[in-house]
Amino acid sequence: MSLLNKLPSAGQKRGWPWDEEVKDDIYSSKTQWPKISIVTPSYNQGEFIEETIRSILLQNYPNLEYIIIDGGSKDDTVEIIKKYEKWITFWVSEKDKGQANAINKGIYKCTGEIFNWINSDDYLAPNALANIAEAFKSGYTIAGKVYNFYDNDPEFKDIVENKALTSNRFISLKSTFHQPGIWCDLNNIKATSKFQENSSYYFDRIFFTTYFVKFKKVIYNDQVLVHFRYHENSKTLVIRDSHADELIEFYNQLLENPLFRSFKKEIKSALKYQLLPEKHIGDWEYKNAHKNVGSRLSSYLGLMFRKPELIQSRHFFTKLKRSVLQNLT
The missing domain is CATH 3.90.550.10 (Spore Coat Polysaccharide Biosynthesis Protein SpsA; Chain A)
Structure with missing residues (x-):
């Protein structure tokens, strides 16, 4: 049964779902x-x-x-x-x-x-x-x-x-x-x-x-x-903009959960290549957000040496491109 004419008026608003309905x-x-x-x-x-x-x-x-x-x-x-x-x-x-x-x-x-x-x-x-x-x-x-x-x-x-x-x-x-x-x-x-x-x-x-x-x-x-x-x-x-702490804690718990025993490889991969890099890079972003471009670039490259595993993550290079290098142009 059609409702459009029975619902309260939408006033001057037009388009879906204001003055249109599914027949x-x-x-x-x-x-x-x-x-x-x-x-x-x-x-x-x-x-x-x-x-x-x-x-x-x-x-x-x-x-x-x-x-x-x-x-x-x-x-x-x-x-x-x-x-x-x-x-x-x-x-x-x-x-x-x-x-x-x-x-x-x-x-x-x-x-x-x-x-x-x-x-x-x-x-x-x-x-x-x-x-x-x-x-x-x-x-x-x-x-x-x-x-x-x-x-x-x-x-x-x-x-x-x-x-x-x-x-x-x-x-x-x-x-x-x-x-x-x-x-x-x-x-x-x-x-x-x-x-x-x-x-x-x-x-x-x-x-x-x-x-x-x-x-x-x-x-x-x-x-x-x-x-x-x-x-x-x-x-x-x-x-x-969060540090993914909730998911990191959850994934660490999964490693001990019998239901996920056959997924340990996938869990460890997610932690190593996505969740932990997101956290490290997020922490860096929070600490360096207000620095000038040169200081940010120097600090970010230093992060690579302190945590070399980050270069295996796409997040490292995405953040480098979007939040550091784009400010140099």
């Missing part, structure tokens, strides 16, 4: 569609969450379960949610322990066949749920494309295609993984574990490390399913 006749090909459960964790994202909500509801998907777990927002998030609560399966706004905790609380409420969480600053692409449901098979994971964008840079275009999500390549950090494009059998999610609530940034990768060991069947979808927003407070931008 409901797209679902006429069959009478039974798998139930899709979507959780939106949110906290003080009133600037963006209405776009998220509308992009999900205006899929006009005939078997949708939509849950919003808000962490007690102080902005206008709750006011916006209340505008749409007639079409939301369940929502709550209360203090929580962070994003992973919110997702775990949402999963507890989910009863569908297909699951993903969509953050309150991202939004679904048109026809996303139809594409996911058409491709879905019980026990499988759907891996689609994600469109990254900046609101203040319309020229920026970056489509990420999830690739090579086998357990060994995922553990060795040689796959391409972008969470919003990963849609899972809810039973597989519940059988894996809870999302690690003491993880600030990498709880999704930590969770899926175990997930892809246990559940190996992946269907790759060539459609853009989600638009992923970069902005000043985006966690992804914060992660880019």
